[in-house]
Amino acid sequence: MTRASPLARDTPLILVIGGHDPSGAGIQADIETAASLGCHAVSLVTCLTAQNTGYVAEVISTSASLLRRQFELLRDDLAPFAACKIGLIPTLEVLAVVVDIVRGLPAETPVVLDPVIAAGSGAALMQGEVRARLVEDLWPLCTICTPNAGEARRLAQAVEMDVEALLRRMSGWTLLKGADEATADVRHHLFRDGNLFATYRWPRLGGSYHGSGCTLASALASALAHGKPVATAVAGGLDYTWRALVDPLDIGGAQYLPRRFSR
Numbered sequence: 001m002t003r004a005s006p007l008a009r010d011t012p013l014i015l016v017i018g019g020h021d022p023s024g025a026g027i028q029a030d031i032e033t034a035a036s037l038g039c040h041a042v043s044l045v046t047c048l049t050a051q052n053t054g055y056v057a058e059v060i061s062t063s064a065s066l067l068r069r070q071f072e073l074l075r076d077d078l079a080p081f082a083a084c085k086i087g088l089i090p091t092l093e094v095l096a097v098v099v100d101i102v103r104g105l106p107a108e109t110p111v112v113l114d115p116v117i118a119a120g121s122g123a124a125l126m127q128g129e130v131r132a133r134l135v136e137d138l139w140p141l142c143t144i145c146t147p148n149a150g151e152a153r154r155l156a157q158a159v160e161m162d163v164e165a166l167l168r169r170m171s172g173w174t175l176l177k178g179a180d181e182a183t184a185d186v187r188h189h190l191f192r193d194g195n196l197f198a199t200y201r202w203p204r205l206g207g208s209y210h211g212s213g214c215t216l217a218s219a220l221a222s223a224l225a226h227g228k229p230v231a232t233a234v235a236g237g238l239d240y241t242w243r244a245l246v247d248p249l250d251i252g253g254a255q256y257l258p259r260r261f262s263r
Helices: 026-036 063-078 092-104 128-141 147-158 163-169 214-226 230-246
Strands: 011-018 040-050 056-060 083-086 109-111 173-176 185-192 194-205
Touching: 011 026, 011 092, 011 214, 040 063, 040 092, 056 230, 083 092, 092 128, 109 185, 109 194, 109 214, 109 230, 128 147, 128 214, 147 163, 147 194, 173 230, 185 230, 194 230, 214 230
Parallel strands: 011 040, 011 083, 083 109
Antiparallel strands: 040 056, 173 185, 185 194
16 A cells, blocks of 8 residues: 655544434534535544434444444554544443543644534433533543533533533633524623633524534634634634525525535
């Protein structure tokens, strides 16, 4: 086998970890977003799902041993990962593997955690006991966590806190998303070490969107992979996601999809 020249390695690699959504969110959103922003995503699929844009029928977890083996083969073959993005973690066994993977990455590798607890339709995707362990074991290892307001409340409840106390406890960055709140405009709040760093306001769009959170988190990871500072990556990721939602894909389902490749 002839190896490519090191001069050809001009595309950052992003390790994306999450569930497969056959309708276009999840790991597919990660791959599309990374590609559209000049990165290459290598994927660890945590689970298979039977779902469409409006309904989740079944979630089948990947075995912990297979997930670990997938990562080891990627790590042994590829250039170092420039960033890591984590989405749906369905079970404690998968969570334990993901924690080991993140701990094994070089310390400078930025890690984006999008704690997917439920589908946009409201169907539960993450087992209840996983939430507390995610807060205790995984979140502290990550560069930035991107829960929406409802997810933040459920994660805080899992460790018997309110959201304000949870944010004060977490060092690093948290982007608390507000699209699921009943406000006239959409307000996202960026925290650093528990302190409010910036607030972003966007006009609220009509319609319902499938995979917007995955798109935003992967856009953040892509910007970080290109060496952008966290605050710059957040602002750019929000702008990218807004543009993807203003002109969405209508594939005939219950929800629109973000248009991750501009036309």
